[in-house]
Amino acid sequence: xxxxxxxxxFWVGTLTxxxxxxxxxxxxHMQTPKFTxxxxxxxxxxxxxxxxxxxxxxxxHTILGFGGYYAxxxxxxxxxxxxxxxxxxxxxxxxxxxxxxxxxxxxxxxxTETRQxxxxxxxxxxxxxxxxxxxxxxxxxAYKLRESQPQKLDKVHLVLQACGGCHTFENQGRxxxxxxxxxxxxxxxxxxxxxxxxxxxQSVRPGVAMPPQDVSPQxxxxxxxxxxxxxxxxxxxx
Amino acid sequence: xxxxxxxxxxxSLWYFRLALVLFILQVIMGLWLSINxxxxxxxxxxxxxxxxxxxxIHTNVLVAWMLLGFMGGTxxxxxxECGRELYSPKIAYAQLIxxxxxxxTAVVGFLFGWTRGKPLLEIPFPLNALxxxxxxxxxxNVAMTIxxxxxxxxxxxxxxxxxxxxxxxxLFGMPFYKNLNTDYYYWWWVIHLWVEGAWEVVTASIVxxxxxxxxxxxxxxxxxxxxxxxxxxxxxxxxGTGHHYYWIGAPDYWIWWGxxxxxxxxxPIVLMVVDTWMHVRERKNPIVNPLTWYYIIGLAIYHLxxxxxxxxxxxxxxxxxxxxGSQVTVSHGHLAFFGAYALLNLTIFYFAMPRLKGINKxxxxxxxxxxxxxxxxxxxxxxxxxxxxxxxxxxERFLDIGYSTAHLTMMFWFRVAFGxxxxxxxxxxxxxYHLFTIKPSSIPPPEPVVTPAANI
Numbered sequence: 001x002x003x004x005x006x007x008x009x010f011w012v013g014t015l016t017x018x019x020x021x022x023x024x025x026x027x028x029h030m031q032t033p034k035f036t037x038x039x040x041x042x043x044x045x046x047x048x049x050x051x052x053x054x055x056x057x058x059x060x061h062t063i064l065g066f067g068g069y070y071a072x073x074x075x076x077x078x079x080x081x082x083x084x085x086x087x088x089x090x091x092x093x094x095x096x097x098x099x100x101x102x103x104x105x106x107x108x109x110x111x112t113e114t115r116q117x118x119x120x121x122x123x124x125x126x127x128x129x130x131x132x133x134x135x136x137x138x139x140x141x142a143y144k145l146r147e148s149q150p151q152k153l154d155k156v157h158l159v160l161q162a163c164g165g166c167h168t169f170e171n172q173g174r175x176x177x178x179x180x181x182x183x184x185x186x187x188x189x190x191x192x193x194x195x196x197x198x199x200x201x202q203s204v205r206p207g208v209a210m211p212p213q214d215v216s217p218q219x220x221x222x223x224x225x226x227x228x229x230x231x232x233x234x235x236x237x238x
Numbered sequence: 239x240x241x242x243x244x245x246x247x248x249x250s251l252w253y254f255r256l257a258l259v260l261f262i263l264q265v266i267m268g269l270w271l272s273i274n275x276x277x278x279x280x281x282x283x284x285x286x287x288x289x290x291x292x293x294x295i296h297t298n299v300l301v302a303w304m305l306l307g308f309m310g311g312t313x314x315x316x317x318x319e320c321g322r323e324l325y326s327p328k329i330a331y332a333q334l335i336x337x338x339x340x341x342x343t344a345v346v347g348f349l350f351g352w353t354r355g356k357p358l359l360e361i362p363f364p365l366n367a368l369x370x371x372x373x374x375x376x377x378x379n380v381a382m383t384i385x386x387x388x389x390x391x392x393x394x395x396x397x398x399x400x401x402x403x404x405x406x407x408x409l410f411g412m413p414f415y416k417n418l419n420t421d422y423y424y425w426w427w428v429i430h431l432w433v434e435g436a437w438e439v440v441t442a443s444i445v446x447x448x449x450x451x452x453x454x455x456x457x458x459x460x461x462x463x464x465x466x467x468x469x470x471x472x473x474x475x476x477x478g479t480g481h482h483y484y485w486i487g488a489p490d491y492w493i494w495w496g497x498x499x500x501x502x503x504x505x506p507i508v509l510m511v512v513d514t515w516m517h518v519r520e521r522k523n524p525i526v527n528p529l530t531w532y533y534i535i536g537l538a539i540y541h542l543x544x545x546x547x548x549x550x551x552x553x554x555x556x557x558x559x560x561x562x563g564s565q566v567t568v569s570h571g572h573l574a575f576f577g578a579y580a581l582l583n584l585t586i587f588y589f590a591m592p593r594l595k596g597i598n599k600x601x602x603x604x605x606x607x608x609x610x611x612x613x614x615x616x617x618x619x620x621x622x623x624x625x626x627x628x629x630x631x632x633x634e635r636f637l638d639i640g641y642s643t644a645h646l647t648m649m650f651w652f653r654v655a656f657g658x659x660x661x662x663x664x665x666x667x668x669x670x671y672h673l674f675t676i677k678p679s680s681i682p683p684p685e686p687v688v689t690p691a692a693n694i
């Protein structure tokens with residue numbers, strides 16, 4: 001091989017690759033509105049992205065798979081956790097992870113910032129990225145199913161989606177609010193009180209730590225039936 | 239025999255010293271990160287010095303010491319390559335002070351939460367502006383030295399092209415992007431096009447220079463290889479950026495282009511290994527310092543394994559679907575960065591620092607210990623992260639076990655990583671100590687057949 005051939009390889013290789021890459025970049029920008037729904041990229045979402053940067057979330061959490069590997073991926077976090085859970089975790093990590101082997105710092109994120117962050121994560125969750133990460137796909141599907149037809153859902157699944165962020169049930173979920181089986185055996189509420197309690201806990205039990213749940217009365221009713229069914233009837237043998 | 243032909247080559251010494259100090263800081267931060275994984279820290283400590291802060295120091299210090307090594311290396315090889323003094327040693331020092339001041343302020347700022355919150359590019363805007371000023375001074379100094387030199391060589395242009403490419407890409411990381419997919423699209427223009435583009439060009443040029451000087455192999459042969467290697471690096475590396483675009487919400491063809499081009503990325507590295515080996519075989523000069531050779535050969539092989547093979551496996555789309563964003567990436571990142579760039583910097587340091595002190599043949603017993611401890615230590619560390627990563631991938635993505643439960647298994651592996659990391663730190667300290675206190679050997683060096691100066 002001569003020096004001239006070597007130079008030719010260099011220039012042809014580099015320029016071909018750069019040309020392909022620049023064309024792809026142009027096309028990427030053309031197609032981004034479709035893949036990321038830029039029509040829903042509101043001021044609130046952008047403000048949420050700034051909050052995400054401000055508290056350096058990305059150096060512990062990955063998002064779209066990039067960033068720190070210390071904490072879960074946040075791409076589909078909105079579907080995995082739901083709005084209330086994200087808010088509780090962000091504002092009270094010390095409480096939410098009291099029993100956890102891994103801690104999250106108390107960052108002092110304000111109420112407004114939390115709402116912005118949730119909007120951002122909701123928008124990110126809708127990016128069409130070929131169903132990645134694979135393990136979160138079930139949460140996305142469950143959320144969409146729950147939204148469209150709450151009455152047809154498998155009850156255990158529904159309860160874990162809605163309540164599993166704080167409560168445990170058969171060793172699943174996060175152990176902050178206690179085990180649902182234990183709770184079911186302890187409470188004396190009737191069905192309607194339980195529904196009211198989920199939607200606005202303070203109205204039933206002032207001072208209780210549980211936050212209001214963003215569920216429709218129909219969904220709350222399904223959950224209430226399920227919880228009440230957990231009460232183990234004491235056999236009275238006479 | 240003159241060891242340094244030009245006085246202005248001395249500016250590089252301070253670049254090397256500061257780079258080495260930052261290297262130690264980087265490793266200490268790495269150890270702290272492994273403690274975060276291995277044990278449950280109290281909430282109070284996590285609130286004051288969270289993982290994220292330690293990680294931004296770990297990664298930014300990495301970038302800083304790499305760049306200091308490259309810049310110092312460039313300043314070291316430029317005068318003999320151009321046959322003249324540097325355009326301005328004063329600019330070189332001013333640039334160093336600006337760069338280091340910005341880096342130190344950034345690290346202190348991180349401790350107080352002054353961050354842009356963008357991994358590896360956390361430095362806030364005012365400090366970024368300073369970095370840009372330093373980069374412009376550097377490029378101007380290099381360009382002026384080359385323009386005013388009598389002899390023009392391919393190596394000079396390659397080096398200038400590499401550092402300019404590096405600086406231009408940095409600019410794409412500075413704006414605030416509203417859209418997360420666009421943000422990450424351009425984030426990789428910095429990160430990927432650095433490590434698999436600009437840095438490779440700089441590496442290839444510096445290694446070509448050192449090989450030419452040490453072996454006495456003809457310039458024409460070395461430069462021919464340099465063209466082919468960099469051509470292949472850029473051909474595969476530029477479109478290869480696509481392997482980061484599989485899951486960010488981008489068009490389908492990235493899977494193909496990214497997959498195929500990144501599969502080709504080991505090719506130029508194989509070529510580099512072959513090239514290094516051929517030059518060692520065809521050398522005209524006797525080996526004066528075996529340790530420098532350890533580093534050159536170690537660099538070539540480690541580069542191939544860590545960046546080439548590990549990267550190859552990890553970037554194939556069907557595998558990446560499962561391993562993306564897991565500890566497997568951590569394993570690849572450590573082996574690739576150490577193999578390609580930490581060893582490159584150490585090669586430059588071992589080539590240049592003794593000469594800057596007027597030493598031709600040096601005592602290398604301690605340095606050999608450092609070499610073996612760090613290279614083997616990092617290899618084991620890569621394996622440990624790899625095992626943790628495969629375990630995580632299997633538990634989380636195949637068995638569908640929750641993230642935290644899967645991560646519980648990390649605790650054991652990161653305790654192992656912490657232990658290995660301690661050994662690695664010892665190796666680094668030995669190496670740095672040896673470089674700082676390098677002494678001439680009592681055994682006289684063999685006479686070179688072709689004096690390096692004859693090749694200029």
